[in-house]
Every structure is written in C-alpha cells, then in structure tokens.
Amino acid sequence: MPTWAARKISRRHETLIRWVLFGCAALSVLTTAAIIFVLLSNAVYAPGTKTAFFERVSLWQFLTTARWKPTDGPRGHFGIWPLLAGTLQVAVIASLVSVPAGLGAAIYMSEYAHPRERECLKPVLEILAGIPSVVYGFFALKFITPWVLKPLFSGLGLEISIFNSLSAGIVVGIMVTPLIASLSEDVIRAVPRSLREAAYALGSTRFDVSTRVVIPAALSGILASFLLAFSRAVGETMAVAIAAGGNPLLTLNPLWGAQTMTGFMVHASTGDSAADSISRMSMYAVGITLFVMTLSINLLSGWIMRRYREVYQ
C-alpha cells in the first residue's frame, strides 16, 4: 500500500510525464509553424534587415514571365513557369505510369490472387517502395534512357537527350506505384463481401464485379490515393534531379531535359552563391510554391476521402 507521501510524489511524477509527452506531441505543430515561418520570412516579408524575395522581385513577374535564370546578370530572371512545367510534366508522366499499374496491381491482389500469392507480392511492392530515390535516379539515367528509350526513339527517328523528363517521369511513376497499390488495395478490401456476392448471384463475371461494383464502391479512396501519389511525384527530388537534368527550359517535350522545382532547390543549395544573394533567396520562393502545391493536393485528397466515402454497416 503506497503511503500518502508516495502517492503525492507519484501524482506530481505523473503530471510531469504528461507535460513532457505533451511537449513531444506539440513539437509537430511547432515544426509546421517553423516551416511556414521560414518560408514566409524569406520569401514574402523579412522582419529584420534582410529583404525577402518578393520584396525584390514582384509576384507578378514570378507568376507571369517564362524565363528562369537566377544568375543571369545582377538581377536575374525569375519566372516560375519553366520549373512548374518541368514539375508538372514529370508528375503527369509519373501518373500515367503509376495509375494503371497501381490500380491493376491493387485489383489483382485483392480480387484475383490466391492469399499465398498475395503474401508473396506484397513484400515485392514494399521493396519497390523502400528503394531510395537516388537509386531510381541512377536507374533512369544509366538504364532507362540509354537502353530502353534511346533505341526506341532512334527507331522512330527522334533524338532523345541524356537528361530527359520522360525517364524521370517513368521512374517516379515506378516509385509511387506501390503507394497507389497499397492504399487502393486497402479501400478495395474494405468493400463488404456481401456486395460482391450479390453481384455474382445476379450473374456478374469477375470483370463486372471489379469494374461495376468494387471500384465504384471504393472510388473515393482510389482517387485519394491517385492524388497522394501525384503530390508525392511533385515533391520527389533526387531521382528527378539526377535524371531530368538541370536546364530550366520551358518545354513540354519530354525527350528534352527539364528542371523541376525540387531539382532547382537542390541545385541552388549546392551552388556557392552568397547566403543572401537573390539567386539563393529564390529557393524560398520556389519552396513556398512547392509547399503550397503539395499541401493543397494532400488536403484535397483527404477531403475527397472523407466527403465521398461510402460507409457500410
């Protein structure tokens, strides 16, 4: 039986632990606040003696001009479009690869595969998801471009450069496929068995059940997984920095090199320009664009998931 004094100590002890753990949990909110503060204070408005990026370059120029050359002369050209085009190009190619592949794999594993086969396939997807981004970049640059794309396009009479956004998009697509597959599989498996059996009883084939019953029932989760994968592709850095090259051209030709927003940020941080030079500060403007883009896609994904979820008893 604990004495009165021991109980008092123990209560104080409990309160202390509670506050320490609360501090840990609050750290995540602090991190978000710090990210937003760092981006805003360097891109939009600097409180101290520094001048923020948008105090030197107008937002209008940033959003409407189409030339990105931070080190061109004393002022440079800061039109986000070449970077945005590169990013979207890679992300769209990645989606073209990962949406059919991820959804196909999810349907196969949940509807067709033998449980034992499924147990073997899942780790393969986990391995694909666990391979570091630099490895995919290497694979794109040293295998996909020279051994797959180059013979293919030279057969068609087209020239493909060593750094091209097509190979970057393909590997990013491979990278995010497991994400789509596992998230979609989860929602597909959550569709109750009774719905499938009702459809079979009415004479549906497996194809009918998959495409007319299961996918519509799980559609919100599937769409949410597509959006999450897209946002992951937008934020993907190292594979793209290796495979797509570092030339910010405004082009929609995937056979040429392109620079993405993330690729520029890596490039700018490794360059040896002074810490408060405008080319360095432009990194924060690109960073805030990237942050806002990925955050809004993620929020949209979560909203779709919640808003259109079918709930079964």
Add this chain to the structure above:
Amino acid sequence: MSAAAGEPAGGAVSVSFTLGAEGRIRGRLRLSRAFMWLCRLVTYALLALLAVLLLSIVWNSLERLRPDFLSNHYSMNPERCGILAGLWGTFWLVLLTALFSIPIGVGSAVYLEEMAKDTWLMRVIRVNLSNLAGVPSIVYGILGLTAFRPLVIQLQTLFDGRHAVNVLGLFRLRLLKLDIYDGNVLIGAMTMSLVILPTVIIASQEALRAVPSTIRVASLALGATRWQTIWRQVLPASLPGIATGVILSISRAMGEAAPLMMIGVLTVASMCPGGIESPGQLLTEPGRVLSVPFDQFTAMPVEIYDWSKQPDPQDRFTAVAASGILVLLAVLLTVNAAAMIVRYRAGRQLRW
C-alpha cells in the same frame, strides 16, 4: 446481342435465345479472363521491373565492386574511389536520428493515444500530423538550412576556447575548444528527425491502438496509475509494432539525400566524422566520439548522387555509383530483415 452474331440461329425462338445468351456469356467470360490477365501482367511487370533494376545495378557495379571499395575514401580515380566516408557518415547520422526521433516520436504517440482528451488542440495536432507526413523532404531541408544553421554559428562562438560559463556564481567553467563545422552530423540528424517524425508517430500510434483496452482497464483496476499502465503494460505489448514502424522509418532516413543536400553536407569527403575509420577505434580512442556530432560528414545517398552526376565522358564513375548503391541496398536489406524478424516473432508470441 452482338456477341451472339456468330452463333447459328435455331428454328424456335426459345432455342435461339439460349444460344444467344450462351454466346454472350462466353464473351463476357472471355472479357473477364482478359481483364484478369491484364491485371496479373501489370502486377508481375512490377516484379520483373524490380529484377531488372537490381540486375542493371549489379551489372554496372562489376567493374568496381571489390573489398577495397568499402575501405577507401573518395578519389578522383574511379579505380580507387570508395564509400568509407559515406558508410560512417550514414552510421552516425542514423544513430543520432534514432536517438532524437524514437523518444520524441513514441512519446508523442503515447500522449495522443493514451493521454490526450478529444479537445480542439488535439484535433489540430492529429490533422497537422497527417499533413506533415505529406510534406516533401526537401522542404524540411530548407527548414534545417535556415533554422539550424544559425545554431551552428552560435555554438561556434561559444566553443571557440575563449568562453567560460559561470556555474551558480561559484566558479567559472572554461568551455573547451570544439571544432564545429557547418553541415555537421548534429544538424543533419536534427533535420532528418523532423523528416521521419510523422511516420514514426503514425506507426507508433497504430501499434498502440492494436493493444486491446482490456489490458489497460485491468491494470487501472488493480490500482496502477495511468503512467504505470502505459510503461508496464501498454508499451511492452506494443513494442514489436513500434519497433517495426521505427525501423522502417529509420531505413527511410538512410536513403534520403534531399534534406542533406539542402543543409550543405559534403558531397566529396575524404574524412570520416571524428576521424573514426574502423570499429576498433571506437574502443581505442573513445574520446573521438565526442567530436563526431560537430564534424562534417557525407552520407551514402549523397555520394551516390554525386557519382551518378559526375560529368565524365568515359562514364567511369557509373561503376562506382552502382557499387555504392549495392552497399546501400545491402545495409537497407539488413535493417529491413531485422524489422521482419521482429514482426514475425512478435506475431507468434502475442495472442490476445
């Protein structure tokens, strides 16, 4: 109806109807089977892709993969270039990252799952957590670059060997001289911890949620306090799940290069943090460990990035990059195998 077009039409209406239906059913079954094969093809294409990826790396690495690749430093000569600095750099980085992120991550998860009431603040924390998990790692790199760098400068002036602190007004403690570099292991680990914290917290929350509430209720009913219940019942029961999640997050930290590039770690390094180049030195010169957190470093993925991008007309660094990838993948495989063993053994022991 179109599916029945090839069927011979019978005399009676009823016969032609069944024949048509049969053809239609056959067509639908064929479509269904084709769809299954398409899905199967896509799934196994992913498997084949993994095999091609690994084979192309092994094939590329053959030229350089020798034992001395593990023990050599960076060299301009691809025949002699090795990964030693990256190996030690990644080791220290991951060690410090684990030291920071495990207590904070598990602590947060315990608070959110076991202690927090459903207030608006907790809802904010939960929503924020899932959004943080989706923030690209390079954005954390910007945070590290901007928020932690000034810290380095502060520490540099404090530990330049001329400063002293007054301890309780009793005596002055002279601060020793430490070489504190920019882009050091400490800053790298702090940044990397922020990158993996959301995943550590979410994985730990799931593990804690899997512990049945009967365990908690029973413990509380026997007079244990809330913390005693957590520490002696809930945490041990959820430990395998937490360990799996933590190990997977740590392995993510091993392969992540973008935040490190942002905070300015070395891409070309010919020294290991603290000058420790072999495990034996940890025993013979343990004092060196103290200088590790403040030393410059490089990590394996950063080196691989640099080697892949090496502008070399004869492509001689390709083999070096491929060998580096193999070493990184081998380390990752070991770590993930550990996670799998933990999961497997726990699955056998725990039965609720």
